[in-house]
Amino acid sequence: MKYSKTILLSIAAMITLLACTSSPSSSNKEVVPTQEKVVKVEYPTDLTIDFIMGKFDPSVDTSFITISSEYADRAGLLMKKEAYAAFLEMHAAAKKDGIQLVIRSAARNFDYQKTIWEKKWTGKTILSNGENASTKYVDPVERARKILEYSSMPGTSRHHWGSDIDFNSFNNEWFEGGDGLKLFSWLENNAMTYGYCRPYSAKGTDRPHGYNEEKWHWTYMPLSKMYTAYAKEKLKPEMISGFQGSEAAVALDVVNHYVLGINNNCK
Numbered sequence: 725m726k727y728s729k730t731i732l733l734s735i736a737a738m739i740t741l742l743a744c745t746s747s748p749s750s751s752n753k754e755v756v757p758t759q760e761k762v763v764k765v766e767y768p769t770d771l772t773i774d775f776i777m778g779k780f781d782p783s784v785d786t787s788f789i790t791i792s793s794e795y796a797d798r799a800g801l802l803m804k805k806e807a808y809a810a811f812l813e814m815h816a817a818a819k820k821d822g823i824q825l826v827i828r829s830a831a832r833n834f835d836y837q838k839t840i841w842e843k844k845w846t847g848k849t850i851l852s853n854g855e856n857a858s859t860k861y862v863d864p865v866e867r868a869r870k871i872l873e874y875s876s877m878p879g880t881s882r883h884h885w886g887s888d889i890d891f892n893s894f895n896n897e898w899f900e901g902g903d904g905l906k907l908f909s910w911l912e913n914n915a916m917t918y919g920y921c922r923p924y925s926a927k928g929t930d931r932p933h934g935y936n937e938e939k940w941h942w943t944y945m946p947l948s949k950m951y952t953a954y955a956k957e958k959l960k961p962e963m964i965s966g967f968q969g970s971e972a973a974v975a976l977d978v979v980n981h982y983v984l985g986i987n988n989n990c991k
């Protein structure tokens with residue numbers, strides 16, 4: 725009796741096993757792992773490599789808008805319309821909590837970035853650590869690497885896109901105490917609600933390459949996520965030229981290490 729019960733149970737188990745392994749493929753279809761799904765990014769037809777590289781004039785581009793001087797430290801700054809609409813909502817919410825967001829920089833095209841870059845390259849602008857890059861770093865790759873701690877090469881800046889803005893101060897320390905810390909904590913807790921993310925988070929294992937940390941720089945993800953994906957696909961370091969020091973772009977792998985060297989949460 726004992727044996728036959730065991731045999732019966734074994735047969736039942738085998739039937740169950742066979743039923744599972746030989747079941748029709750329809751049941752397998754339900755458990756396709758999500759990572760196997762290929763997500764093909766559909767880019768808008770007007771998205772071009774010239775746009776990604778800032779080779780256009782945002783002041784005549786109808787997808788850009790002038791930021792009211794009420795929200796900025798000066799008149800005439802520009803950004804993408806969608807990013808501005810989201811910023812206005814965020815600004816109002818912050819204001820209710822006693823936080824005053826001030827835009828210090830927004831869209832900058834290739835020519836604008838070239839001026840910033842070449843001033844640092846030639847030593848006209850002294851680096852934030854007090855060094856003159858042109859005399860301190862004779863080797864072009866070393867000089868470019870030093871400037872790249874805080875400034876992008878023309879053609880590779882997220883500020884080209886109109887989706888990225890800098891708030892209140894260009895000094896990380898300002899965000900580490902008093903009003904600066906209050907503002908920074910508010911952004912850390914609330915910016916994502918409005919689509920804003922901080923691409924230049926602290927360097928470390930999660931972000932081994934790229935610019936140094938910038939607590940002031942925030943990006944409007946619904947747009948910039950797409951631009952980052954486009955840059956990853958189409959922008960090559962050999963395409964970066966037209967300014968002093970551009971020859972270092974290939975050696976420093978500026979697309980992989982800088983354009984894509986951002987906080988994973990913003991990708």
Ligand SMILES: [Zn+2]
Pocket residue numbers: 829883888889890940941942
């Ligand atoms: Zn910035």
